[in-house]
Amino acid sequence: MTSSTPPVAYVTSGLIEDPELSAVLAAFERLGVPAEAVDWRDGSVDWGRFALVVVRSPWDYILDRPAFLAWAEKVAAVTRLANPAPVLERNTDKTYLRTLAEAGVPVVPTAWAAPGDELDGEAGGGFAPWPELVVKPTVSSGARDTVRTTDRAEALAHVRTLTAAGRTAMVQPYLPMVEREGETSLLFLGGRFSHAIRRRPMLSGEVGFEDAVREPDADQLAVAERVLAAVPERAELLYARVDLVRTEDGSPVLIELELTEPRLFLTHLPDGPERLVRAVRAALAG
Ligand SMILES: Nc1ncnc2c1ncn2[C@@H]1O[C@H](COP(=O)(O)OP(=O)(O)O)[C@@H](O)[C@H]1O
Ligand SMILES: [Mg+2]
Structure with missing residues:
Protein backbone atom coordinates (compact mmCIF):
# COMPACT_ATOMS: atom_id res chain seq x y z
CA MET A 1 0.00 0.00 0.00
CA THR A 2 1.18 3.54 -0.65
CA SER A 3 1.36 6.32 1.91
CA SER A 4 -1.78 7.84 0.35
CA THR A 5 -3.85 4.83 1.45
CA PRO A 6 -6.40 6.01 4.02
CA PRO A 7 -5.52 4.66 7.46
CA VAL A 8 -7.45 2.41 9.79
CA ALA A 9 -8.54 3.93 13.14
CA TYR A 10 -7.93 1.79 16.21
CA VAL A 11 -10.51 3.25 18.62
CA THR A 12 -9.40 3.43 22.20
CA SER A 13 -9.91 5.63 25.25
CA GLY A 14 -7.57 8.16 26.74
CA LEU A 15 -8.62 7.11 30.24
CA ILE A 16 -8.10 3.35 30.48
CA GLU A 17 -4.93 1.70 29.23
CA ASP A 18 -5.32 -0.96 26.52
CA PRO A 19 -2.76 -3.76 27.04
CA GLU A 20 -3.02 -4.85 23.38
CA LEU A 21 -2.68 -1.45 21.72
CA SER A 22 1.06 -1.25 21.09
CA ALA A 23 1.36 -4.87 19.92
CA VAL A 24 -1.49 -4.43 17.46
CA LEU A 25 -0.17 -1.12 16.10
CA ALA A 26 3.21 -2.81 15.59
CA ALA A 27 1.51 -5.64 13.67
CA ASP A 39 -9.60 8.38 21.31
CA TRP A 40 -13.34 8.15 20.54
CA ARG A 41 -13.94 11.26 22.67
CA ASP A 42 -11.49 13.40 20.67
CA GLY A 43 -13.80 15.97 19.10
CA SER A 44 -11.15 17.22 16.68
CA VAL A 45 -10.97 13.94 14.71
CA ASP A 46 -12.22 13.81 11.12
CA TRP A 47 -13.51 10.23 11.12
CA GLY A 48 -14.24 10.37 7.40
CA ARG A 49 -10.52 10.24 6.60
CA PHE A 50 -10.29 6.63 7.83
CA ALA A 51 -10.93 3.67 5.54
CA LEU A 52 -12.27 1.71 8.50
CA VAL A 53 -12.90 2.64 12.12
CA VAL A 54 -12.28 -0.37 14.37
CA VAL A 55 -13.80 -0.18 17.86
CA ARG A 56 -11.28 -1.74 20.21
CA SER A 57 -10.92 -0.32 23.72
CA PRO A 58 -13.18 2.72 24.33
CA TRP A 59 -13.76 1.23 27.78
CA PRO A 66 -25.68 7.53 24.94
CA ALA A 67 -22.65 9.63 23.93
CA PHE A 68 -20.88 6.51 22.70
CA LEU A 69 -23.85 5.39 20.60
CA ALA A 70 -24.22 8.92 19.18
CA TRP A 71 -20.52 8.80 18.29
CA ALA A 72 -21.02 5.43 16.53
CA GLU A 73 -23.90 6.83 14.46
CA LYS A 74 -21.81 9.84 13.50
CA VAL A 75 -18.90 7.68 12.37
CA ALA A 76 -21.11 5.23 10.49
CA ALA A 77 -22.54 8.17 8.51
CA VAL A 78 -19.10 9.07 7.11
CA THR A 79 -17.15 5.80 6.88
CA ARG A 80 -17.20 2.08 7.72
CA LEU A 81 -17.44 1.16 11.38
CA ALA A 82 -16.64 -2.26 12.88
CA ASN A 83 -18.53 -3.66 14.47
CA PRO A 84 -21.55 -1.94 12.83
CA ALA A 85 -23.47 0.71 14.80
CA PRO A 86 -26.70 -1.34 15.25
CA VAL A 87 -24.58 -4.15 16.74
CA LEU A 88 -22.96 -1.74 19.21
CA GLU A 89 -26.33 -0.34 20.19
CA ARG A 90 -27.79 -3.75 20.97
CA VAL A 107 -27.94 -18.48 28.52
CA VAL A 108 -27.26 -18.21 32.28
CA PRO A 109 -30.69 -18.21 33.95
CA THR A 110 -31.49 -14.55 34.64
CA ALA A 111 -34.23 -12.60 36.43
CA TRP A 112 -34.62 -9.02 35.15
CA ALA A 113 -35.76 -5.89 36.96
CA ALA A 114 -36.27 -2.66 35.01
CA PRO A 115 -36.78 0.65 36.86
CA GLY A 116 -40.20 0.42 38.53
CA ASP A 117 -40.19 -3.40 38.69
CA GLU A 118 -40.29 -5.10 42.10
CA LEU A 119 -38.48 -8.42 42.47
CA ASP A 120 -39.59 -10.75 45.24
CA GLY A 121 -36.70 -13.05 46.02
CA GLU A 122 -38.87 -15.79 47.52
CA ALA A 123 -41.70 -15.86 45.01
CA GLY A 124 -41.99 -13.93 41.77
CA GLY A 125 -38.32 -12.99 41.45
CA GLY A 126 -37.49 -16.34 39.90
CA PHE A 127 -34.33 -16.82 41.93
CA ALA A 128 -35.69 -18.54 45.02
CA PRO A 129 -33.92 -21.86 44.30
CA TRP A 130 -30.50 -20.33 43.69
CA PRO A 131 -28.18 -20.69 46.70
CA GLU A 132 -25.86 -17.86 45.74
CA LEU A 133 -26.64 -14.83 43.62
CA VAL A 134 -24.94 -12.37 41.29
CA VAL A 135 -26.63 -8.99 40.82
CA LYS A 136 -25.40 -6.70 38.08
CA PRO A 137 -26.58 -3.81 35.92
CA THR A 138 -27.36 -4.49 32.24
CA VAL A 139 -24.91 -1.76 31.18
CA SER A 140 -21.52 -2.59 32.64
CA SER A 141 -18.06 -3.98 31.99
CA GLY A 142 -15.25 -5.35 34.09
CA ALA A 143 -17.76 -6.49 36.76
CA ARG A 144 -18.48 -2.85 37.65
CA ASP A 145 -21.37 -2.46 40.17
CA THR A 146 -21.64 -6.25 40.39
CA VAL A 147 -22.41 -7.97 43.71
CA ARG A 148 -22.06 -11.65 44.64
CA THR A 149 -23.98 -12.73 47.75
CA THR A 150 -25.88 -15.55 49.47
CA ASP A 151 -27.97 -12.94 51.31
CA ARG A 152 -31.31 -12.41 49.54
CA ALA A 153 -31.94 -9.11 51.31
CA GLU A 154 -28.57 -7.81 50.16
CA ALA A 155 -29.29 -8.95 46.60
CA LEU A 156 -32.68 -7.26 46.59
CA ALA A 157 -31.19 -4.10 48.08
CA HIS A 158 -28.64 -3.95 45.25
CA VAL A 159 -31.43 -4.50 42.70
CA ARG A 160 -33.27 -1.55 44.23
CA THR A 161 -30.16 0.64 44.24
CA LEU A 162 -29.68 -0.02 40.53
CA THR A 163 -33.32 0.42 39.52
CA ALA A 164 -33.68 3.57 41.66
CA ALA A 165 -30.82 5.02 39.60
CA GLY A 166 -32.79 4.31 36.44
CA ARG A 167 -30.80 1.19 35.53
CA THR A 168 -32.02 -2.31 34.73
CA ALA A 169 -30.74 -5.02 37.08
CA MET A 170 -30.09 -8.69 36.40
CA VAL A 171 -30.02 -11.46 38.99
CA GLN A 172 -28.29 -14.75 38.20
CA PRO A 173 -27.25 -17.86 40.09
CA TYR A 174 -23.55 -17.71 40.94
CA LEU A 175 -21.96 -20.41 38.80
CA PRO A 176 -19.21 -21.99 40.95
CA MET A 177 -17.69 -23.71 37.92
CA VAL A 178 -15.92 -20.40 37.14
CA GLU A 179 -13.56 -21.22 39.99
CA ARG A 180 -12.70 -24.70 38.71
CA GLU A 181 -12.85 -24.64 34.93
CA GLY A 182 -12.82 -20.84 34.62
CA GLU A 183 -14.79 -18.80 32.12
CA THR A 184 -14.02 -19.78 28.51
CA SER A 185 -13.81 -16.93 26.02
CA LEU A 186 -13.98 -17.99 22.37
CA LEU A 187 -12.55 -15.38 20.00
CA PHE A 188 -13.74 -14.99 16.43
CA LEU A 189 -11.98 -12.77 13.88
CA GLY A 190 -13.52 -12.04 10.48
CA GLY A 191 -16.27 -14.55 11.27
CA ARG A 192 -13.93 -17.47 11.94
CA PHE A 193 -12.94 -19.06 15.22
CA SER A 194 -9.41 -17.90 16.11
CA HIS A 195 -8.56 -18.98 19.66
CA ALA A 196 -9.95 -19.53 23.13
CA ILE A 197 -8.87 -18.34 26.56
CA ARG A 198 -9.49 -19.86 29.96
CA ARG A 199 -10.19 -16.86 32.18
CA ARG A 200 -9.92 -16.29 35.88
CA PRO A 201 -13.15 -15.68 37.76
CA MET A 202 -13.69 -12.03 38.63
CA LEU A 203 -15.94 -12.45 41.67
CA SER A 204 -13.78 -14.76 43.77
CA GLY A 205 -10.43 -14.39 45.47
CA GLU A 206 -7.41 -16.61 44.91
CA VAL A 207 -7.61 -19.30 42.24
CA GLY A 208 -4.79 -21.46 40.99
CA PHE A 209 -4.64 -20.27 37.40
CA GLU A 210 -4.19 -17.21 35.21
CA ASP A 211 -5.81 -16.24 31.89
CA ALA A 212 -4.29 -18.58 29.30
CA VAL A 213 -4.85 -20.04 25.85
CA ARG A 214 -6.85 -23.27 25.88
CA GLU A 215 -8.38 -25.63 23.35
CA PRO A 216 -12.15 -25.22 23.46
CA ASP A 217 -14.24 -28.36 23.87
CA ALA A 218 -16.54 -29.40 21.03
CA ASP A 219 -19.67 -28.51 23.03
CA GLN A 220 -18.31 -25.01 23.72
CA LEU A 221 -17.57 -24.43 20.03
CA ALA A 222 -21.05 -25.67 19.15
CA VAL A 223 -22.73 -23.27 21.61
CA ALA A 224 -20.58 -20.38 20.36
CA GLU A 225 -21.69 -21.12 16.80
CA ARG A 226 -25.33 -21.11 17.93
CA VAL A 227 -24.81 -17.77 19.67
CA LEU A 228 -23.31 -16.17 16.57
CA ALA A 229 -25.95 -17.71 14.29
CA ALA A 230 -28.54 -15.75 16.30
CA VAL A 231 -26.86 -12.41 15.48
CA PRO A 232 -28.54 -10.84 12.41
CA GLU A 233 -25.31 -9.03 11.40
CA ARG A 234 -23.15 -12.12 11.84
CA ALA A 235 -21.60 -11.84 8.36
CA GLU A 236 -20.46 -8.27 9.11
CA LEU A 237 -18.77 -8.92 12.44
CA LEU A 238 -15.05 -8.14 12.41
CA TYR A 239 -14.55 -9.49 15.93
CA ALA A 240 -16.64 -11.39 18.45
CA ARG A 241 -16.03 -12.90 21.86
CA VAL A 242 -18.34 -15.55 23.25
CA ASP A 243 -17.95 -16.01 27.01
CA LEU A 244 -19.15 -19.36 28.36
CA VAL A 245 -19.36 -20.94 31.80
CA ARG A 246 -20.48 -24.47 32.60
CA THR A 247 -23.44 -25.03 34.87
CA GLU A 248 -23.29 -27.76 37.55
CA ASP A 249 -24.66 -30.34 35.09
CA GLY A 250 -21.71 -29.57 32.81
CA SER A 251 -23.50 -27.79 30.00
CA PRO A 252 -21.95 -24.58 28.65
CA VAL A 253 -24.11 -21.46 28.90
CA LEU A 254 -23.57 -17.94 27.58
CA ILE A 255 -22.60 -15.39 30.20
CA GLU A 256 -21.70 -12.58 27.80
CA LEU A 257 -21.48 -12.00 24.04
CA GLU A 258 -18.96 -9.23 23.49
CA LEU A 259 -19.40 -7.52 20.12
CA THR A 260 -18.49 -3.99 21.24
CA GLU A 261 -15.07 -3.66 22.85
CA PRO A 262 -13.85 -7.09 23.93
CA ARG A 263 -10.30 -7.58 24.99
CA LEU A 264 -9.23 -10.12 22.37
CA PHE A 265 -6.29 -11.71 24.25
CA LEU A 266 -4.17 -11.33 21.11
CA THR A 267 -0.91 -11.01 22.97
CA HIS A 268 -1.41 -14.52 24.36
CA LEU A 269 -0.54 -15.88 20.90
CA PRO A 270 2.71 -15.34 19.00
CA ASP A 271 0.79 -14.18 15.90
CA GLY A 272 -2.34 -12.86 17.66
CA PRO A 273 -1.94 -9.18 16.70
CA GLU A 274 -1.31 -10.21 13.05
CA ARG A 275 -4.52 -12.24 13.10
CA LEU A 276 -6.52 -9.10 13.84
CA VAL A 277 -4.68 -7.11 11.17
CA ARG A 278 -5.34 -9.84 8.59
CA ALA A 279 -9.04 -9.77 9.46
CA VAL A 280 -9.01 -5.97 9.06
CA ARG A 281 -7.25 -6.32 5.71
CA ALA A 282 -9.88 -8.80 4.52
CA ALA A 283 -12.63 -6.41 5.66
CA LEU A 284 -10.96 -3.56 3.74
CA ALA A 285 -10.84 -5.69 0.60
CA GLY A 286 -14.41 -6.95 0.99
N1 LIG B 1 -23.59 -15.69 37.26
C1 LIG B 1 -22.27 -15.65 37.48
N2 LIG B 1 -21.62 -16.68 38.09
C2 LIG B 1 -20.29 -16.63 38.31
N3 LIG B 1 -19.51 -15.59 37.98
C3 LIG B 1 -20.10 -14.54 37.37
C4 LIG B 1 -21.50 -14.51 37.08
N4 LIG B 1 -21.78 -13.33 36.49
C5 LIG B 1 -20.62 -12.66 36.40
N5 LIG B 1 -19.60 -13.38 36.93
C6 LIG B 1 -18.18 -12.97 36.99
O1 LIG B 1 -18.13 -11.58 36.82
C7 LIG B 1 -17.46 -11.26 35.60
C8 LIG B 1 -18.14 -10.07 34.92
O2 LIG B 1 -19.49 -10.37 34.59
P1 LIG B 1 -20.02 -10.27 33.10
O3 LIG B 1 -21.42 -10.77 33.08
O4 LIG B 1 -19.08 -10.93 32.17
O5 LIG B 1 -20.11 -8.71 32.85
P2 LIG B 1 -18.99 -7.64 32.41
O6 LIG B 1 -17.78 -8.40 31.93
O7 LIG B 1 -19.62 -6.90 31.29
O8 LIG B 1 -18.78 -6.82 33.63
C9 LIG B 1 -17.48 -12.54 34.78
O9 LIG B 1 -16.36 -12.58 33.90
C10 LIG B 1 -17.39 -13.62 35.86
O10 LIG B 1 -16.05 -13.82 36.29
MG1 LIG C 1 -17.53 -10.22 30.96
Missing part, protein backbone atom coordinates in the same frame (compact mmCIF):
# COMPACT_ATOMS: atom_id res chain seq x y z
CA PHE A 28 -0.30 -3.11 11.45
CA GLU A 29 3.07 -1.60 10.66
CA ARG A 30 4.73 -4.96 9.98
CA LEU A 31 1.95 -5.91 7.56
CA GLY A 32 2.06 -2.51 5.83
CA VAL A 33 -1.46 -1.39 6.77
CA PRO A 34 -1.51 2.24 7.93
CA ALA A 35 -3.26 2.57 11.29
CA GLU A 36 -3.61 5.12 14.07
CA ALA A 37 -4.84 4.90 17.65
CA VAL A 38 -7.65 7.41 18.20
CA ASP A 60 -14.84 4.50 29.37
CA TYR A 61 -18.02 4.45 27.24
CA ILE A 62 -19.65 2.73 30.20
CA LEU A 63 -19.78 6.14 31.89
CA ASP A 64 -21.81 7.60 29.01
CA ARG A 65 -23.40 5.00 26.75
CA ASN A 91 -24.66 -5.26 22.48
CA THR A 92 -23.94 -2.53 25.05
CA ASP A 93 -27.02 -3.51 27.07
CA LYS A 94 -27.12 -7.07 28.40
CA THR A 95 -30.86 -7.32 27.81
CA TYR A 96 -29.66 -8.80 24.49
CA LEU A 97 -29.17 -11.99 26.55
CA ARG A 98 -32.93 -12.23 26.95
CA THR A 99 -33.38 -11.99 23.18
CA LEU A 100 -30.81 -14.72 22.65
CA ALA A 101 -32.44 -16.94 25.29
CA GLU A 102 -35.78 -16.48 23.52
CA ALA A 103 -34.07 -17.53 20.29
CA GLY A 104 -33.10 -20.83 21.97
CA VAL A 105 -29.48 -20.05 22.90
CA PRO A 106 -28.44 -21.53 26.28
Whole structure:
Protein backbone atom coordinates (compact mmCIF):
# COMPACT_ATOMS: atom_id res chain seq x y z
CA MET A 1 0.00 0.00 0.00
CA THR A 2 1.18 3.54 -0.65
CA SER A 3 1.36 6.32 1.91
CA SER A 4 -1.78 7.84 0.35
CA THR A 5 -3.85 4.83 1.45
CA PRO A 6 -6.40 6.01 4.02
CA PRO A 7 -5.52 4.66 7.46
CA VAL A 8 -7.45 2.41 9.79
CA ALA A 9 -8.54 3.93 13.14
CA TYR A 10 -7.93 1.79 16.21
CA VAL A 11 -10.51 3.25 18.62
CA THR A 12 -9.40 3.43 22.20
CA SER A 13 -9.91 5.63 25.25
CA GLY A 14 -7.57 8.16 26.74
CA LEU A 15 -8.62 7.11 30.24
CA ILE A 16 -8.10 3.35 30.48
CA GLU A 17 -4.93 1.70 29.23
CA ASP A 18 -5.32 -0.96 26.52
CA PRO A 19 -2.76 -3.76 27.04
CA GLU A 20 -3.02 -4.85 23.38
CA LEU A 21 -2.68 -1.45 21.72
CA SER A 22 1.06 -1.25 21.09
CA ALA A 23 1.36 -4.87 19.92
CA VAL A 24 -1.49 -4.43 17.46
CA LEU A 25 -0.17 -1.12 16.10
CA ALA A 26 3.21 -2.81 15.59
CA ALA A 27 1.51 -5.64 13.67
CA PHE A 28 -0.30 -3.11 11.45
CA GLU A 29 3.07 -1.60 10.66
CA ARG A 30 4.73 -4.96 9.98
CA LEU A 31 1.95 -5.91 7.56
CA GLY A 32 2.06 -2.51 5.83
CA VAL A 33 -1.46 -1.39 6.77
CA PRO A 34 -1.51 2.24 7.93
CA ALA A 35 -3.26 2.57 11.29
CA GLU A 36 -3.61 5.12 14.07
CA ALA A 37 -4.84 4.90 17.65
CA VAL A 38 -7.65 7.41 18.20
CA ASP A 39 -9.60 8.38 21.31
CA TRP A 40 -13.34 8.15 20.54
CA ARG A 41 -13.94 11.26 22.67
CA ASP A 42 -11.49 13.40 20.67
CA GLY A 43 -13.80 15.97 19.10
CA SER A 44 -11.15 17.22 16.68
CA VAL A 45 -10.97 13.94 14.71
CA ASP A 46 -12.22 13.81 11.12
CA TRP A 47 -13.51 10.23 11.12
CA GLY A 48 -14.24 10.37 7.40
CA ARG A 49 -10.52 10.24 6.60
CA PHE A 50 -10.29 6.63 7.83
CA ALA A 51 -10.93 3.67 5.54
CA LEU A 52 -12.27 1.71 8.50
CA VAL A 53 -12.90 2.64 12.12
CA VAL A 54 -12.28 -0.37 14.37
CA VAL A 55 -13.80 -0.18 17.86
CA ARG A 56 -11.28 -1.74 20.21
CA SER A 57 -10.92 -0.32 23.72
CA PRO A 58 -13.18 2.72 24.33
CA TRP A 59 -13.76 1.23 27.78
CA ASP A 60 -14.84 4.50 29.37
CA TYR A 61 -18.02 4.45 27.24
CA ILE A 62 -19.65 2.73 30.20
CA LEU A 63 -19.78 6.14 31.89
CA ASP A 64 -21.81 7.60 29.01
CA ARG A 65 -23.40 5.00 26.75
CA PRO A 66 -25.68 7.53 24.94
CA ALA A 67 -22.65 9.63 23.93
CA PHE A 68 -20.88 6.51 22.70
CA LEU A 69 -23.85 5.39 20.60
CA ALA A 70 -24.22 8.92 19.18
CA TRP A 71 -20.52 8.80 18.29
CA ALA A 72 -21.02 5.43 16.53
CA GLU A 73 -23.90 6.83 14.46
CA LYS A 74 -21.81 9.84 13.50
CA VAL A 75 -18.90 7.68 12.37
CA ALA A 76 -21.11 5.23 10.49
CA ALA A 77 -22.54 8.17 8.51
CA VAL A 78 -19.10 9.07 7.11
CA THR A 79 -17.15 5.80 6.88
CA ARG A 80 -17.20 2.08 7.72
CA LEU A 81 -17.44 1.16 11.38
CA ALA A 82 -16.64 -2.26 12.88
CA ASN A 83 -18.53 -3.66 14.47
CA PRO A 84 -21.55 -1.94 12.83
CA ALA A 85 -23.47 0.71 14.80
CA PRO A 86 -26.70 -1.34 15.25
CA VAL A 87 -24.58 -4.15 16.74
CA LEU A 88 -22.96 -1.74 19.21
CA GLU A 89 -26.33 -0.34 20.19
CA ARG A 90 -27.79 -3.75 20.97
CA ASN A 91 -24.66 -5.26 22.48
CA THR A 92 -23.94 -2.53 25.05
CA ASP A 93 -27.02 -3.51 27.07
CA LYS A 94 -27.12 -7.07 28.40
CA THR A 95 -30.86 -7.32 27.81
CA TYR A 96 -29.66 -8.80 24.49
CA LEU A 97 -29.17 -11.99 26.55
CA ARG A 98 -32.93 -12.23 26.95
CA THR A 99 -33.38 -11.99 23.18
CA LEU A 100 -30.81 -14.72 22.65
CA ALA A 101 -32.44 -16.94 25.29
CA GLU A 102 -35.78 -16.48 23.52
CA ALA A 103 -34.07 -17.53 20.29
CA GLY A 104 -33.10 -20.83 21.97
CA VAL A 105 -29.48 -20.05 22.90
CA PRO A 106 -28.44 -21.53 26.28
CA VAL A 107 -27.94 -18.48 28.52
CA VAL A 108 -27.26 -18.21 32.28
CA PRO A 109 -30.69 -18.21 33.95
CA THR A 110 -31.49 -14.55 34.64
CA ALA A 111 -34.23 -12.60 36.43
CA TRP A 112 -34.62 -9.02 35.15
CA ALA A 113 -35.76 -5.89 36.96
CA ALA A 114 -36.27 -2.66 35.01
CA PRO A 115 -36.78 0.65 36.86
CA GLY A 116 -40.20 0.42 38.53
CA ASP A 117 -40.19 -3.40 38.69
CA GLU A 118 -40.29 -5.10 42.10
CA LEU A 119 -38.48 -8.42 42.47
CA ASP A 120 -39.59 -10.75 45.24
CA GLY A 121 -36.70 -13.05 46.02
CA GLU A 122 -38.87 -15.79 47.52
CA ALA A 123 -41.70 -15.86 45.01
CA GLY A 124 -41.99 -13.93 41.77
CA GLY A 125 -38.32 -12.99 41.45
CA GLY A 126 -37.49 -16.34 39.90
CA PHE A 127 -34.33 -16.82 41.93
CA ALA A 128 -35.69 -18.54 45.02
CA PRO A 129 -33.92 -21.86 44.30
CA TRP A 130 -30.50 -20.33 43.69
CA PRO A 131 -28.18 -20.69 46.70
CA GLU A 132 -25.86 -17.86 45.74
CA LEU A 133 -26.64 -14.83 43.62
CA VAL A 134 -24.94 -12.37 41.29
CA VAL A 135 -26.63 -8.99 40.82
CA LYS A 136 -25.40 -6.70 38.08
CA PRO A 137 -26.58 -3.81 35.92
CA THR A 138 -27.36 -4.49 32.24
CA VAL A 139 -24.91 -1.76 31.18
CA SER A 140 -21.52 -2.59 32.64
CA SER A 141 -18.06 -3.98 31.99
CA GLY A 142 -15.25 -5.35 34.09
CA ALA A 143 -17.76 -6.49 36.76
CA ARG A 144 -18.48 -2.85 37.65
CA ASP A 145 -21.37 -2.46 40.17
CA THR A 146 -21.64 -6.25 40.39
CA VAL A 147 -22.41 -7.97 43.71
CA ARG A 148 -22.06 -11.65 44.64
CA THR A 149 -23.98 -12.73 47.75
CA THR A 150 -25.88 -15.55 49.47
CA ASP A 151 -27.97 -12.94 51.31
CA ARG A 152 -31.31 -12.41 49.54
CA ALA A 153 -31.94 -9.11 51.31
CA GLU A 154 -28.57 -7.81 50.16
CA ALA A 155 -29.29 -8.95 46.60
CA LEU A 156 -32.68 -7.26 46.59
CA ALA A 157 -31.19 -4.10 48.08
CA HIS A 158 -28.64 -3.95 45.25
CA VAL A 159 -31.43 -4.50 42.70
CA ARG A 160 -33.27 -1.55 44.23
CA THR A 161 -30.16 0.64 44.24
CA LEU A 162 -29.68 -0.02 40.53
CA THR A 163 -33.32 0.42 39.52
CA ALA A 164 -33.68 3.57 41.66
CA ALA A 165 -30.82 5.02 39.60
CA GLY A 166 -32.79 4.31 36.44
CA ARG A 167 -30.80 1.19 35.53
CA THR A 168 -32.02 -2.31 34.73
CA ALA A 169 -30.74 -5.02 37.08
CA MET A 170 -30.09 -8.69 36.40
CA VAL A 171 -30.02 -11.46 38.99
CA GLN A 172 -28.29 -14.75 38.20
CA PRO A 173 -27.25 -17.86 40.09
CA TYR A 174 -23.55 -17.71 40.94
CA LEU A 175 -21.96 -20.41 38.80
CA PRO A 176 -19.21 -21.99 40.95
CA MET A 177 -17.69 -23.71 37.92
CA VAL A 178 -15.92 -20.40 37.14
CA GLU A 179 -13.56 -21.22 39.99
CA ARG A 180 -12.70 -24.70 38.71
CA GLU A 181 -12.85 -24.64 34.93
CA GLY A 182 -12.82 -20.84 34.62
CA GLU A 183 -14.79 -18.80 32.12
CA THR A 184 -14.02 -19.78 28.51
CA SER A 185 -13.81 -16.93 26.02
CA LEU A 186 -13.98 -17.99 22.37
CA LEU A 187 -12.55 -15.38 20.00
CA PHE A 188 -13.74 -14.99 16.43
CA LEU A 189 -11.98 -12.77 13.88
CA GLY A 190 -13.52 -12.04 10.48
CA GLY A 191 -16.27 -14.55 11.27
CA ARG A 192 -13.93 -17.47 11.94
CA PHE A 193 -12.94 -19.06 15.22
CA SER A 194 -9.41 -17.90 16.11
CA HIS A 195 -8.56 -18.98 19.66
CA ALA A 196 -9.95 -19.53 23.13
CA ILE A 197 -8.87 -18.34 26.56
CA ARG A 198 -9.49 -19.86 29.96
CA ARG A 199 -10.19 -16.86 32.18
CA ARG A 200 -9.92 -16.29 35.88
CA PRO A 201 -13.15 -15.68 37.76
CA MET A 202 -13.69 -12.03 38.63
CA LEU A 203 -15.94 -12.45 41.67
CA SER A 204 -13.78 -14.76 43.77
CA GLY A 205 -10.43 -14.39 45.47
CA GLU A 206 -7.41 -16.61 44.91
CA VAL A 207 -7.61 -19.30 42.24
CA GLY A 208 -4.79 -21.46 40.99
CA PHE A 209 -4.64 -20.27 37.40
CA GLU A 210 -4.19 -17.21 35.21
CA ASP A 211 -5.81 -16.24 31.89
CA ALA A 212 -4.29 -18.58 29.30
CA VAL A 213 -4.85 -20.04 25.85
CA ARG A 214 -6.85 -23.27 25.88
CA GLU A 215 -8.38 -25.63 23.35
CA PRO A 216 -12.15 -25.22 23.46
CA ASP A 217 -14.24 -28.36 23.87
CA ALA A 218 -16.54 -29.40 21.03
CA ASP A 219 -19.67 -28.51 23.03
CA GLN A 220 -18.31 -25.01 23.72
CA LEU A 221 -17.57 -24.43 20.03
CA ALA A 222 -21.05 -25.67 19.15
CA VAL A 223 -22.73 -23.27 21.61
CA ALA A 224 -20.58 -20.38 20.36
CA GLU A 225 -21.69 -21.12 16.80
CA ARG A 226 -25.33 -21.11 17.93
CA VAL A 227 -24.81 -17.77 19.67
CA LEU A 228 -23.31 -16.17 16.57
CA ALA A 229 -25.95 -17.71 14.29
CA ALA A 230 -28.54 -15.75 16.30
CA VAL A 231 -26.86 -12.41 15.48
CA PRO A 232 -28.54 -10.84 12.41
CA GLU A 233 -25.31 -9.03 11.40
CA ARG A 234 -23.15 -12.12 11.84
CA ALA A 235 -21.60 -11.84 8.36
CA GLU A 236 -20.46 -8.27 9.11
CA LEU A 237 -18.77 -8.92 12.44
CA LEU A 238 -15.05 -8.14 12.41
CA TYR A 239 -14.55 -9.49 15.93
CA ALA A 240 -16.64 -11.39 18.45
CA ARG A 241 -16.03 -12.90 21.86
CA VAL A 242 -18.34 -15.55 23.25
CA ASP A 243 -17.95 -16.01 27.01
CA LEU A 244 -19.15 -19.36 28.36
CA VAL A 245 -19.36 -20.94 31.80
CA ARG A 246 -20.48 -24.47 32.60
CA THR A 247 -23.44 -25.03 34.87
CA GLU A 248 -23.29 -27.76 37.55
CA ASP A 249 -24.66 -30.34 35.09
CA GLY A 250 -21.71 -29.57 32.81
CA SER A 251 -23.50 -27.79 30.00
CA PRO A 252 -21.95 -24.58 28.65
CA VAL A 253 -24.11 -21.46 28.90
CA LEU A 254 -23.57 -17.94 27.58
CA ILE A 255 -22.60 -15.39 30.20
CA GLU A 256 -21.70 -12.58 27.80
CA LEU A 257 -21.48 -12.00 24.04
CA GLU A 258 -18.96 -9.23 23.49
CA LEU A 259 -19.40 -7.52 20.12
CA THR A 260 -18.49 -3.99 21.24
CA GLU A 261 -15.07 -3.66 22.85
CA PRO A 262 -13.85 -7.09 23.93
CA ARG A 263 -10.30 -7.58 24.99
CA LEU A 264 -9.23 -10.12 22.37
CA PHE A 265 -6.29 -11.71 24.25
CA LEU A 266 -4.17 -11.33 21.11
CA THR A 267 -0.91 -11.01 22.97
CA HIS A 268 -1.41 -14.52 24.36
CA LEU A 269 -0.54 -15.88 20.90
CA PRO A 270 2.71 -15.34 19.00
CA ASP A 271 0.79 -14.18 15.90
CA GLY A 272 -2.34 -12.86 17.66
CA PRO A 273 -1.94 -9.18 16.70
CA GLU A 274 -1.31 -10.21 13.05
CA ARG A 275 -4.52 -12.24 13.10
CA LEU A 276 -6.52 -9.10 13.84
CA VAL A 277 -4.68 -7.11 11.17
CA ARG A 278 -5.34 -9.84 8.59
CA ALA A 279 -9.04 -9.77 9.46
CA VAL A 280 -9.01 -5.97 9.06
CA ARG A 281 -7.25 -6.32 5.71
CA ALA A 282 -9.88 -8.80 4.52
CA ALA A 283 -12.63 -6.41 5.66
CA LEU A 284 -10.96 -3.56 3.74
CA ALA A 285 -10.84 -5.69 0.60
CA GLY A 286 -14.41 -6.95 0.99
N1 LIG B 1 -23.59 -15.69 37.26
C1 LIG B 1 -22.27 -15.65 37.48
N2 LIG B 1 -21.62 -16.68 38.09
C2 LIG B 1 -20.29 -16.63 38.31
N3 LIG B 1 -19.51 -15.59 37.98
C3 LIG B 1 -20.10 -14.54 37.37
C4 LIG B 1 -21.50 -14.51 37.08
N4 LIG B 1 -21.78 -13.33 36.49
C5 LIG B 1 -20.62 -12.66 36.40
N5 LIG B 1 -19.60 -13.38 36.93
C6 LIG B 1 -18.18 -12.97 36.99
O1 LIG B 1 -18.13 -11.58 36.82
C7 LIG B 1 -17.46 -11.26 35.60
C8 LIG B 1 -18.14 -10.07 34.92
O2 LIG B 1 -19.49 -10.37 34.59
P1 LIG B 1 -20.02 -10.27 33.10
O3 LIG B 1 -21.42 -10.77 33.08
O4 LIG B 1 -19.08 -10.93 32.17
O5 LIG B 1 -20.11 -8.71 32.85
P2 LIG B 1 -18.99 -7.64 32.41
O6 LIG B 1 -17.78 -8.40 31.93
O7 LIG B 1 -19.62 -6.90 31.29
O8 LIG B 1 -18.78 -6.82 33.63
C9 LIG B 1 -17.48 -12.54 34.78
O9 LIG B 1 -16.36 -12.58 33.90
C10 LIG B 1 -17.39 -13.62 35.86
O10 LIG B 1 -16.05 -13.82 36.29
MG1 LIG C 1 -17.53 -10.22 30.96
